Amino acid sequence: MVAQPIIVSLPDGTRIQVPAGSSAGEALAQAGQSLRAGVFAAKVNGVPADLSHVLREDASVEPLTFVSAEGRDVYRHSSTHIMAQAVQEVFPTAQMTIGPALEESFYYDFAFDRPFTPEDLERIEARAKDIIKRDLTIKRTEMSKKEAIEFFEARGEHYKVEIIKGFDDSAPISLYSQGDFIDLCRGPHVAATGQIGAFKLLSTGGAYWRGDERNPMLQRIYGTSFPTQAELDAHLAKLEEIKRRDHRKLGRELDLITIQDEIGPGLVLWHPKGALVRLLIENFWREQHIQEGYELVYSPHIARLDLWKTSGHVEFYRDNMFASMDVEGSEYQLKPMNCPFHIMIYKSHLRSYRDLPIRYGELGTVYRYERTGVLHGLLRVRGFTQDDAHLFCRPDQIESEVSRVLDFTFFILRTFGFTEFEVYLSTRPQKSVGSDANWSIATEALEAALKSRGVAYLVDPGEGVFYGPKIDIKIKDILGRSWQCSTIQIDFNNPERFHLTYTGEDGKFHQPIMIHRALMGSIERFIGILIEHFAGAFPLWLSPVQAVVLTITDKQQEFASGVVTTLKRHGFRAERDFRNEKIGFKIREAEKAKVPYMLVVGDKEVQSGTVSVRGRSGANLGSMPIAGLLDIMRREISHPTR
Numbered sequence: 001m002v003a004q005p006i007i008v009s010l011p012d013g014t015r016i017q018v019p020a021g022s023s024a025g026e027a028l029a030q031a032g033q034s035l036r037a038g039v040f041a042a043k044v045n046g047v048p049a050d051l052s053h054v055l056r057e058d059a060s061v062e063p064l065t066f067v068s069a070e071g072r073d074v075y076r077h078s079s080t081h082i083m084a085q086a087v088q089e090v091f092p093t094a095q096m097t098i099g100p101a102l103e104e105s106f107y108y109d110f111a112f113d114r115p116f117t118p119e120d121l122e123r124i125e126a127r128a129k130d131i132i133k134r135d136l137t138i139k140r141t142e143m144s145k146k147e148a149i150e151f152f153e154a155r156g157e158h159y160k161v162e163i164i165k166g167f168d169d170s171a172p173i174s175l176y177s178q179g180d181f182i183d184l185c186r187g188p189h190v191a192a193t194g195q196i197g198a199f200k201l202l203s204t205g206g207a208y209w210r211g212d213e214r215n216p217m218l219q220r221i222y223g224t225s226f227p228t229q230a231e232l233d234a235h236l237a238k239l240e241e242i243k244r245r246d247h248r249k250l251g252r253e254l255d256l257i258t259i260q261d262e263i264g265p266g267l268v269l270w271h272p273k274g275a276l277v278r279l280l281i282e283n284f285w286r287e288q289h290i291q292e293g294y295e296l297v298y299s300p301h302i303a304r305l306d307l308w309k310t311s312g313h314v315e316f317y318r319d320n321m322f323a324s325m326d327v328e329g330s331e332y333q334l335k336p337m338n339c340p341f342h343i344m345i346y347k348s349h350l351r352s353y354r355d356l357p358i359r360y361g362e363l364g365t366v367y368r369y370e371r372t373g374v375l376h377g378l379l380r381v382r383g384f385t386q387d388d389a390h391l392f393c394r395p396d397q398i399e400s401e402v403s404r405v406l407d408f409t410f411f412i413l414r415t416f417g418f419t420e421f422e423v424y425l426s427t428r429p430q431k432s433v434g435s436d437a438n439w440s441i442a443t444e445a446l447e448a449a450l451k452s453r454g455v456a457y458l459v460d461p462g463e464g465v466f467y468g469p470k471i472d473i474k475i476k477d478i479l480g481r482s483w484q485c486s487t488i489q490i491d492f493n494n495p496e497r498f499h500l501t502y503t504g505e506d507g508k509f510h511q512p513i514m515i516h517r518a519l520m521g522s523i524e525r526f527i528g529i530l531i532e533h534f535a536g537a538f539p540l541w542l543s544p545v546q547a548v549v550l551t552i553t554d555k556q557q558e559f560a561s562g563v564v565t566t567l568k569r570h571g572f573r574a575e576r577d578f579r580n581e582k583i584g585f586k587i588r589e590a591e592k593a594k595v596p597y598m599l600v601v602g603d604k605e606v607q608s609g610t611v612s613v614r615g616r617s618g619a620n621l622g623s624m625p626i627a628g629l630l631d632i633m634r635r636e637i638s639h640p641t642r
């Protein structure tokens with residue numbers, strides 16, 4: 001039988017003819033796409049596939065490299081197989097479970113009778129590098145479900161058997177092998193182990209089988225891989241930097257916050273310096289909101305459960321709420337959201353179209369049930385304070401209100417030093433409430449607001465909230481990591497559920513639109529991000545201690561006290577370090593505490609009435625009169641204006 005030719009179209013638009021039954025790799029080679037140029041897999045009709053994938057009919061074929069997220073996924077997934085092979089060569093009794101690729105790394109969980117030690121990791125890594133050097137061809141085979149169960153049972157891979165038992169009876173099961181090693185896998189994979197460049201194991205940990213604490217504990221190994229050693233080195237340097245900036249570590253070292261088990265996981269204690277940073281942020285937030293036309297309110301931390309029945313939270317959000325409590329025979333609830341309270345304030349008066357928009361803002365502390373396993377420092381907690389606001393407006397005001405909120409959001413975020421943003425517009429999800437007309441009014445208003453502000457955005461189709469479309473804004477930190485902070489959500493549902501009204505120009509009752517918005521998201525999380533973004537060295541206006549005055553000997557105490565007093569009188573947070581310690585030691589301590597300005601006072605300074613100024617990064621700013629320093633600090637502290 002002669003193979004019929006088929007047409008393969010390539011990303012640059014060219015179309016070539018190859019015999020049916022050619023592999024994706026052969027088609028790419030024929031098209032002149034060298035396999036040595038970092039091409040290790042393909043995309044066939046948009047789906048990642050092995051280079052050995054057989055083409056039986058016309059198809060589009062794209063080379064897959066490390067440049068794309070899909071390519072990296074194939075690369076890292078292949079790396080985890082190499083790690084598993086290395087583990088089994090070194091420790092033949094280790095059973096395999098699962099081994100996925102993550103965004104910048106990969107892991108594999110093994111059933112093994114003890115945790116892996118650092119020495120084990122060295123042996124495994126050396127063996128993995130050897131497997132890469134062997135350049136074993138990676139082959140895909142298929143078996144029936146029954147064959148696959150027998151195959152893995154014979155090899156003592158009981159977890160693989162359990163996984164296969166959960167599969168569909170009829171579909172064939174694919175396996176990937178390299179040398180003597182074989183693993184259950186959907187694929188795709190690189191063509192040979194030699195295609196993996198730089199390979200590194202990172203850490204170990206424990207994980208329960210299927211994430212369930214009633215199951216046996218497995219031994220997890222994390223690793224990563226890159227095409228070149230230079231890329232791996234750059235990545236490892238970034239990991240070190242992330243560790244150095246970890247807000248949990250810095251939070252302790254700078255005495256900002258603690259989370260203690262005696263108090264409960266996910267519940268934050270703000271120590272004086274952390275509380276001061278928070279207070280400064282809150283003060284700034286409140287001032288700016290009042291200027292922007294918001295009215296600030298307070299609401300209680302518990303309320304009748306009925307309130308959240310009306311709002312729909314009991315129905316849609318119960319899993320994230322703490323259990324209710326009985327108070328004199330009625331059910332009360334620790335608040336998971338602030339919205340119903342602001343709604344009830346709106347409802348406490350008759351409202352006219354002339355009163356709108358009404359903007360209620362609150363630094364509202366809420367409590368949400370999160371599983372212990374997902375809690376993470378300040379970034380994921382059980383009690384946190386939203387910088388929340390609810391805007392009540394007429395339909396014709398949505399666009400202008402959203403535009404204002406956008407300007408306000410970018411202003412606030414820029415004040416904290418963030419300059420790069422990713423903006424998403426999320427549209428109507430499958431499960432939603434409200435009329436088509438309302439959804440299109442709201443979505444168009446959000447789009448018009450984004451366009452009027454010249455904001456570049458991506459549409460996230462179907463990712464809106466069940467009650468309305470929303471805009472989400474992510475900030476990029478200094479390490480290039482994205483953090484979701486701000487959200488602006490249109491809501492038709494709550495005004496209906498709570499029967500909100502205003503009297504229109506026509507004298508009839510109308511329903512207002514509600515906009516939920518948070519700019520920083522949660523104060524806890526935002527401060528966690530700030531600590532990491534600044535590596536604990538807050539800008540001057542947010543530094544809990546802005547200057548510390550250091551004496552060289554006791555003789556300068558009187559003059560130095562005067563300097564502290566002057567700074568304080570001018571509104572700066574100044575501390576003294578008059579201890580009988582070496583000046584070098586005192587400077588190092590102040591640097592470690594990330595104090596922006598260190599003012600050294602010796603005999604020379606007393607005589608000339610100056611201070612010798614050092615920055616926390618070690619910069620020597622020289623001697624200057626205190627008035628000169630005050631000028632520098634004042635200039636540094638002034639907020640950007642809108």
Ligand SMILES: [Zn+2]
Binds near residue numbers: 077078
């Ligand atoms: Zn695999």
Ligand SMILES: [Zn+2]
Binds near residue numbers: 390517
């Ligand atoms: Zn809300």
